[in-house]
Amino acid sequence: MAQIIDGKKISTQIKDEVKEQVAALKQKGIDVTLAVIQIGKDPASTVYVGNKKKACEYVGIRSLAYELPEETTEEKLLELIRELNDRTDVNGILVQLPLPEHIDEQAVIHAISPLKDVDAFHPVNVGKIMIGDYDFLPCTPAGIMELIASTGVDISGKQCVVIGRSNIVGKPMAMLLLQKNGTVTICHSRTKNLKELAASADILVVAIGKPKFVTADMVKEGAIVIDVGINRMEDGKLCGDVDFDSVEPKAGYITPVPGGVGPMTIAMLMKNTLHAAKLQHNLA
Ligand code: NAD
Numbered sequence: 026m027a028q029i030i031d032g033k034k035i036s037t038q039i040k041d042e043v044k045e046q047v048a049a050l051k052q053k054g055i056d057v058t059l060a061v062i063q064i065g066k067d068p069a070s071t072v073y074v075g076n077k078k079k080a081c082e083y084v085g086i087r088s089l090a091y092e093l094p095e096e097t098t099e100e101k102l103l104e105l106i107r108e109l110n111d112r113t114d115v116n117g118i119l120v121q122l123p124l125p126e127h128i129d130e131q132a133v134i135h136a137i138s139p140l141k142d143v144d145a146f147h148p149v150n151v152g153k154i155m156i157g158d159y160d161f162l163p164c165t166p167a168g169i170m171e172l173i174a175s176t177g178v179d180i181s182g183k184q185c186v187v188i189g190r191s192n193i194v195g196k197p198m199a200m201l202l203l204q205k206n207g208t209v210t211i212c213h214s215r216t217k218n219l220k221e222l223a224a225s226a227d228i229l230v231v232a233i234g235k236p237k238f239v240t241a242d243m244v245k246e247g248a249i250v251i252d253v254g255i256n257r258m259e260d261g262k263l264c265g266d267v268d269f270d271s272v273e274p275k276a277g278y279i280t281p282v283p284g285g286v287g288p289m290t291i292a293m294l295m296k297n298t299l300h301a302a303k304l305q306h307n308l309a
Pocket of ligand 1: 165188189190191192193194195212213214215219232233234235253254255256286287288290
């Protein structure tokens, strides 16, 4: 039987620490502020943006919501980002992805000032992560590192397998595990021997968006299994990329969905926004 890694509890601890520091900055006259931009009304994005706003309220970060219509032009969006870059009272800027097809996602990511890039998607911040000298870490991989740390297991020398190679989860995740001296393998949709590789992992991180993809035969006895996937099933329930019921008896530690990685992502966003405010006021 695996120990369940309680992302809800750990994320609350992190948010409570952020809350204290946000209050301390307020005493100094700094009102930590996050601008959240959503284009269109994608239901999943609306839920994520709502959760981010709630977290801001909890930790005392002021959130500025920009809810723009689906037909907003790229130029208009870039103009808003430039305006927010220039505002000294705005510390972090987050553009909820995905964007409508007529907007170039990369152009938007490039437009955000690296100092306000609390998602850490800007190429400058991505590059800094590669060399291990960073201001911000992308929220989901950073949250996963906290979850792994909570187990007390040392990553150094462990076989780490990341399934999925997205820019926001898989690739930076592999880099962070490597920085902690893990022996890292990245698997993806073209990987030939995925089952064997997954089954060799002491630490297995799954981020592919395929419900219950990882089954017990793909998991090593006692492994740490981190399930990043958020899949909405026909009955409306959420389910991960890992078949929890079959894997849980075999794993050493496992994250549930919901209540695992998801709340950590938002907690780390709060942490990044606080850090952005400190950087901008030379307090970091
Ligand atoms: P993505 O959709 O950008 O990329 C999916 C990746 O999975 C690709 O690299 C692809 O090569 C790989 N893949 C697809 N099918 C595969 C297969 N059969 N075998 C091996 N690899 C395969 O992914 P993403 O944006 O990283 O999201 C992945 C999942 O994580 C989604 O369910 C998403 O909703 C979820 N997610 C959760 C959080 C969170 O906070 N919990 C954050 C980000 C993403």
